[in-house]
Amino acid sequence: MDEFEAVTEGVAARVVPDDAERERLARTAARVVADAEAAAADLPVEADVVQVGSTARGTWVSGDRDIDVFVRFPPDLPRRELERYGLEVGRAVLPDGHEEYAEHPYVKGTRGGFEVDLVPCYAVEDATAIQSAVDRTPFHTAYLAERLDDDSAEEVVLTKAFLKGVGVYGSDLRTRGFSGYLTELLVLECGGFRAFLEAVRRWHPPVELDPEGHAAREFDDPLVVVDPTDPERNVAAVLSAGNVARLVHHARAFLDEPRVEAFEPRDPDPLDADAMAAHLERRGTTPFAVRFPAPDLVDDQLYPQLEKSLSGVVGELDRRGFDVLRAATFADGTAVLFVECEVAERPRIARHEGPPVWVDRHATGFYGKYADGDAYGPFVDGERYVVERERGRATAREWLESDDLLDVSLGVAVAEALRDGYEVLEGEETTALAAEFGVELARYFDPRP
C-alpha cells in the first residue's frame, strides 16, 4: 500500500457513510417518498415522486446529508397551481417544516434526524425541455444512478471531501466551485479519485470533456463538461478560473505528498485589530473600507453584486492612479468593500493630453479652452498639446466619500444601499473591521492557493 492509499483509506473510513448511516437514511427516505406519494394521490392532477441528489445516489459525505424528494407535475400545469400543489404535498409530509424559495417555493423540514427538502417540478420529456432549472435534477440522478456502483460512489465521496478540504466545493455564486453533479461526472469519466487527481494535474485550461460526445455548441469556460442530459449545457459553467487553478495546485501537491490535512477545510483563528495593524505596518499600503448595511438578498444574489461593485471601485481607483494592490469584499449583516491602495494621494495637478497640434479644429478648441486659464500650459509635447490642470480629487478618500463613487459600475442593490449612506475607513481605522470579519481578514492577510 503506497502513501496515497494509506492516507485516502484513513480519510475514507471517516467520510464514507457506513452501513448503519446508509440504512437509516434509506428507511427514512422510503417513508418520505411513500408519504409524498400518498399526499400526491389526493391531488386533482397526476404527479409522481422521485428521490434525487447525493443521498439518492449514495454519494453523500458522511454526516452531510439532505434527503431531496421531488414531486413531478404535468408540464402543462400552470405555474401557480404547481406551486400550490407542491406546497400542499410538502406540508402534508413535513407538518413541522417551513417554506423556502429557490426557483419555486418549497418545503424544508426534518425527518428522523435528516434534513428533508420537498420540491415541486415539471415532469418534462427530457432535460432539454425544462421549464425551470430544478426540472433537470431528476435526469441527472437517473443518468448517474445507472452508472454508479458502490466502488465509484466511494470514490465520489472521497473526491467531494477533497474538494471541500481545499475549498473549491460548491456551485453557489460565492464559492463558484464544483457542484456535486460535476464531481460525480468527473470521477466517472476519470475512473476514480486518484485518476481524477492525475488528470487534473495535467489540465491546461481550457479543458473540455464530453462524456456523451454530443456537444451542440461552443463554450468559453476554463473547464467544460458537457451535460450528458443536455448537449447545450456546460455543467462547469459557474466554476471560476481561480478555482480550476487552485485545484490544479492542490492535485499536484497531494500527489507529490499525500497529506490527510488536504481533506480538512482551512479554519483560521480570527485576526484581531492589533495583528491587522501589524500587517498594515509591515505592508506599508493604505487600506480603505467602504462599509454599509448589507442589502437583504440571498447569498447567490448578494455576492455577485458585491464582487461587481468591488471591481467597479477598484477599476476607477486604478484609473485615478490610486493603484490597488489587492481587494476583497466581506458581508455578514454589514457589507464591506475593502481595497488596499499603493497610492492614497496624487499631486494637485494632472497631465491632460490634447489632440495632435495639426488636427485643426480640435487643436484650436483645446488650445483656446486652456490658454487663458489656470492650468500649466498648453504646451507642446511630441506632437500634442498638453496641459497640467487641477485634478478632481487628489486623495482616494475624497473620491470614495464623494458622490462620484456612485458613478462606477455597481450591483443594483449595492448602489441603492450606498445611496442610503456609507462610511469610509482609512488606514488604521480599518482595523475596526477585525471585530466582525476576523476570519475573513485572517485569510486575506495569509493568502494561500
Place this chain on the structure above:
Amino acid sequence: MDEFEAVTEGVAARVVPDDAERERLARTAARVVADAEAAAADLPVEADVVQVGSTARGTWVSGDRDIDVFVRFPPDLPRRELERYGLEVGRAVLPDGHEEYAEHPYVKGTRGGFEVDLVPCYAVEDATAIQSAVDRTPFHTAYLAERLDDDSAEEVVLTKAFLKGVGVYGSDLRTRGFSGYLTELLVLECGGFRAFLEAVRRWHPPVELDPEGHAAREFDDPLVVVDPTDPERNVAAVLSAGNVARLVHHARAFLDEPRVEAFEPRDPDPLDADAMAAHLERRGTTPFAVRFPAPDLVDDQLYPQLEKSLSGVVGELDRRGFDVLRAATFADGTAVLFVECEVAERPRIARHEGPPVWVDRHATGFYGKYADGDAYGPFVDGERYVVERERGRATAREWLESDDLLDVSLGVAVAEALRDGYEVLEGEETTALAAEFGVELARYFDPRP
C-alpha cells in the same frame, strides 16, 4: 495692406540687412577670399576658395552674420595634410584667430567687425561623394545661389527671424530645429514667408518635400525635405516632432493674428527660489534633482547625452511606480536631471506575478521559491500564482541615491560623471537650483508651445 503685411513690413525693416551692412560685408568677404586665395597659391597643392553660408547668399538676419570661407583641396589629399594646409591658410588670413574643431580643425577670427570662419574641405565631384559633412556645404550654396534673388532672400530672412522668434531655429542637437539651408529650401519651395506659413498650417506629419523629385530612399521623420544635392539625405533629419508641432501652432496663431511679438524670442525673468517653492506647493508633486559636474563636451555631444540619461531615469522611475509628471535637463558647468514625480513612495511590498499554475515546471519552481519565505502568498489569482514580496526600494530617493541608478541607459560621459559622484535634491531642496538655472526653471514652470 493687410495686417500681415503691416506686421511683416515693420519686422523686415529691422531684420533684413540694409545696403550699408551688405556693402560692408561684401567688401570684407572679398578681402578674406582674396587673402585666402593668395595663401592657397603658396601651397604645394592645388586649392580653390569659396564663400559659403547665409552671408554668401544674402540671407542672414541683420546683425547675425558670420563670413564662412572654405578652402577646397583635392579629394585624394590625405586628411592630415588637408588639416595642416587648411590651418596654414587660416592663420595667414586671420593672424589673430584661434583654432576650433568641428569635423576638422579650422581657424576662427574677426575681420572688420565680422566673425570669420576659415574651413578646409575636399573638392569632391558632387555632394553624394563627400568625405566629411562640410564638403557638402559648397554644393548647398551653389544650389541656392542659382535660385535666390533679392526678393526671395528677403523672404528667407523674415522666415528665419520668425523661426528664431518662436524658438525652433537652429539645427544643433540641443535645439533640434530648422537649419538655415532647410529654411531657404522651404521658402523657395513654398514661394515666400506667408506661403510657407500657409503650407505649415496645413502640415499633417509626416510631410515630404522633394524639390528635385529624386528621393532615393525612404525616410522615417516627421518632416522630410530631400536634399537637392543628395537624394539619400533628409535635410530635416535632425528636426524633432515637437518642433514641427510648435511651428504648426505658431504658424496658425500668426496667420490668425499677426503680432510682432512672434519675432521676439521669449526671454523670461529668472525664477527665484521663493517663486519656485510656490509652484511646487501649488502642483503638489515631489521634484528630484540629480546634480553633478557637467561632462566637458561640446553642446552637440552634451545635450543628446543628457537627454538620453534623463529618458533612462524617467523610464525606470515610471517602471518603479514613481510616476513622472514632467522632467527636464539643464546644464551650465553643473548638469541637472530634474524629474517631477507624482508618487515619491510606494508600499514596502509589491505584487509579483508568477506563471499560470498549470505550467508545471515553472509553477512548482515559483511556488517552491516563495512557499516558506517571508512573502505574502503564494496565492492563486485568476490562473496564476502571485506573491506580495518586499520591494527593492520603497522611495524614489532611495533609488536615485543607489548604485542602481547607474544601471539605466545613460549617456557614456554622464555615466562616468555620475560614477564620480552626484547629489540628489528632493522637494523644496530643489529650489536651490533657481540660483543657477532661474531662466530654465521660469520656462519649465510656465511652459508654452
